[in-house]
Amino acid sequence: MIVPENTVLVLLAAGRSERFGNVGSKLEEEFLGRPLGYHVAVALEAVPFMARVAIVDGGRLDYTRYGFTHVHNDDPARGMSQSVRLGVTETMRLGAAAVVIALADMPRVTATHIYHLFDAATGEDSVVASSDGKDTKPPVLFGRAQFEALLTLEGDAGARDMVKRGRHVVTNPAELIDVDTREELEQLRELVHAPEALTRAGARRLG
Template sequence: MIAAADCVLVLLAAGRSQRMGDVGSKLDEPFLGRPLGLHVAIALEDMPFRERVAIVGRAQCDYAAHGFTLIRNDDPAMGMSRSLALGVERARALEARGIVVALADMPRVTATHIYQLLDAADDADAIVASSDGRAPKPPAVFGAGRFDALLALEGDAGARAMVRAGKHVVTTPAELIDVDTPEELARLRELVHAPEVYTRVGRRVAAEG
């Protein structure tokens, strides 16, 4: 295993939200009474990482209040690989044994699952990703032996090919829900009976009025 204390948590929060329409950043959209993009930060806030790094763009989420060092991605058009590289560079500077990569638009990820990923990471060349039983996806753990390969990535595919070739830890599909479109956010709110279902304009309040 790789201990959390030997890892840097890299939270990718610089996406352009292109599929969400004209909302600014999807991470600022309300979900269960707080911004969507803060849920995973709060869920992992008690894990003893060497450092927490949020790679940020235009979202207004206050990651610093939850113990994160902020690194701004000034060119999100370069894709997820640019954000990932910024996190890897920080981890290497801190001589971390690995990184845990999480996405800010996956609000249901738990600390329990992250510990399971770390338990399955057995050496410096480890790649351990999450799976819903059908396909691998973030969050994922990368040992320090993979840092050079991560830094060489280009575009928005990020580490997708590396993740497919790694070890996979299965969890419930509900934990790995990510939000890319207004419809996906609406379905997630319905799933958990979020109060926003009843208060957002044009949804149930309007239908019942």
């Protein structure tokens, strides 16, 4: 049986933010009063994972405050699969039965949805992905029988084919919004009435 207590949470927080613009790391942008990249860590803080691992590339965010160990990705240009391999390698070292891979640029993911992934897992060969009703997305749970395959991934496509063949847990599309561009961040701020929406360039300021 796969439960949080024998599962490692791997948070992918390394990347060049190329589509976002020349701002350093998009994860450091403010959203609802804290950096964008912290929201998933906070939302899943009460889920009793056996360990938490953040794959980072030298940004200023410190995930250790939320119980994470940092693993540094020295070559994020090799794509997301490089971060996945680093996270799975650490998961295997810890002897976990499963790994949940989440993205730090998906700030609306909830603990309830993560528990639904566990509910859909059937054993060590499990692949359970999130879905907005049309497309499969992270977070994704992989049982230990999938670890070796994850270590062979290349590029940004990552585990796409594995995920398509797995089980899919549908949730509200708003929960699975990922932020790749500045426009997407502004749209998300407006969707949730974030105070930062009032401080964007050209916006009307109060006071």
